[in-house]
Amino acid sequence: MSTATTKTARRQTLDPLDLVGIDQLLSGDERAVRSTVRAMCAELVDPFVADWYERGTIDDVRELVRSLGRGGLLGMHLEGYGCAGMSAVDYGLACLELEASDSGLRSLVSVQGSLAMFAIHQWGSPEHKDEWLPRMAAGDAVGCFGLTEPDSGSDPASMRTRARQDGDDWVIDGRKMWITNGSIADVAVVWAGTDDGIRGFVVPTTSPGFSAPLIKHKMSLRASVTSELVLDGVRVPASAAFPEVRGLRGPLSCLNEARYGILWGSLGAARSSLHAALEYASTREQFGRPISSFQLTQQKLVDMSIELSKGALLALTIGRAKDDGRLDPVQVSVGKLNNVRSALEICRTSRTILGANGISLEYPVMRHMNNLESVLTYEGTSEMHTLIVGQAMTGRSAFA
Ligand code: TGC
Numbered sequence: 001m002s003t004a005t006t007k008t009a010r011r012q013t014l015d016p017l018d019l020v021g022i023d024q025l026l027s028g029d030e031r032a033v034r035s036t037v038r039a040m041c042a043e044l045v046d047p048f049v050a051d052w053y054e055r056g057t058i059d060d061v062r063e064l065v066r067s068l069g070r071g072g073l074l075g076m077h078l079e080g081y082g083c084a085g086m087s088a089v090d091y092g093l094a095c096l097e098l099e100a101s102d103s104g105l106r107s108l109v110s111v112q113g114s115l116a117m118f119a120i121h122q123w124g125s126p127e128h129k130d131e132w133l134p135r136m137a138a139g140d141a142v143g144c145f146g147l148t149e150p151d152s153g154s155d156p157a158s159m160r161t162r163a164r165q166d167g168d169d170w171v172i173d174g175r176k177m178w179i180t181n182g183s184i185a186d187v188a189v190v191w192a193g194t195d196d197g198i199r200g201f202v203v204p205t206t207s208p209g210f211s212a213p214l215i216k217h218k219m220s221l222r223a224s225v226t227s228e229l230v231l232d233g234v235r236v237p238a239s240a241a242f243p244e245v246r247g248l249r250g251p252l253s254c255l256n257e258a259r260y261g262i263l264w265g266s267l268g269a270a271r272s273s274l275h276a277a278l279e280y281a282s283t284r285e286q287f288g289r290p291i292s293s294f295q296l297t298q299q300k301l302v303d304m305s306i307e308l309s310k311g312a313l314l315a316l317t318i319g320r321a322k323d324d325g326r327l328d329p330v331q332v333s334v335g336k337l338n339n340v341r342s343a344l345e346i347c348r349t350s351r352t353i354l355g356a357n358g359i360s361l362e363y364p365v366m367r368h369m370n371n372l373e374s375v376l377t378y379e380g381t382s383e384m385h386t387l388i389v390g391q392a393m394t395g396r397s398a399f400a
């Protein structure tokens, strides 16, 4: 074969969305997980999600949750109780595919598996686990995770929600804000201050005094349920409290899990946007030529693809470390900070390539871009993750 032919062959086998061949670093089983989730999203979500986003509602969300449960995606990285017991890398790849469809879908799965189920799995009593985890894994019960409050976001230690003991019961009063899955949840993991520090409570949403009004008028994550949790004298038995854990260590340990999913997931939104931009650039003609033939467009495409590959290498490195049990939470902050920031930049740049069409819901780009504005903020804002990493590097806290 001549040198020229070899070069052409190489060019033809290069995947423009995986320039450095990260695919080859995955096992056959990992690629199979990815394909399965991709196929599920193509069937259950992709044909409908732009419409859900436009209307700000997911049709038949409970049936969608059950389908995700049947597909083994809920609590998929947890062991036992009907959970699939998959690896961290498998879970990350699944998050990427889910978020390539929509960040709202990944949010639904993250909150169910990494926040509500993980909290119960890690900190719950045997009774909590038996009661909730099998139903949540199957998608028959939905969970939410209430940490943020109207006046307490980045600084959850300042929470005002209180739980006080009254005889054998706990009585919980307070408000939680911006809670994913809140209005459709059967169970809420609620974090509240007690005389013994912050504690977690497993609260059935049918408890008298509990309500979860929907938050409307969002311009981001419109295909996701976001709610306020109102707890007015909610009485739960003594057994509702997580028995062991005290302090912020409880909720923050759950956030590690969900932040890990996001550092993979955000790359899905970026990949979908870059794919749309690449396709558009090769068919859209201006000045008598496809816009992909202009140097400035090529520069954008190249920079985006390189950033996507760098993000994927970071995610895979962090994922392998998690599977080996040697992951430091600060490394999760590095991944979340970098990958969400890069993904947002990729979406914004893709949007420019689509010109005016870039603002239309006919294409996924603006939807992903708007979604990532939430992703940049939730699970620790980019500023919080910068300060977490800064503290690790310098030994000095710059939070207050
Ligand atoms: P600090 O004094 O540093 O720590 C308090 C206690 O927590 C422990 N800890 C951790 N434990 C496990 N994992 C981590 N990553 C941990 N980080 C800290 C720490 O060892 C200590 O334990 P102990 O036993 O000694 O008491 O806490 P701080 O009050 O200074 O706060 C630190 C800060 C600001 C980094 C933290 O509060 C923070 O991360 N704030 C951001 C809040 C946040 O991320 N909220 C997210 C809400 S949930 C959400 O957004 C869901 S969106 C889901 C979706 O839809 O996908």
Ligand code: FAD
Residues within 6 Å of the ligand: 111, 145, 146, 147, 148, 152, 153, 154, 155, 177, 178, 179, 180, 181, 221, 226, 374, 377, 378, 379, 380, 381, 382, 383, 384, 398, 399, 400
């Ligand atoms: P604030 O903490 O008020 O921050 C405002 C700004 O000030 C940010 O830029 C922040 O970085 C900056 N800032 C604050 N402190 C400092 C500092 N020390 N130094 C420098 N800058 C600082 N929460 C849940 O508990 N459960 C959920 O399921 C959930 N789902 C969500 C879904 C959506 C769609 C959204 C948007 C949010 C969700 N959240 C959830 C809430 C989310 O975690 C919080 O919005 C986030 O932690 C930030 O809190 P805040 O919005 O109150 O912002």
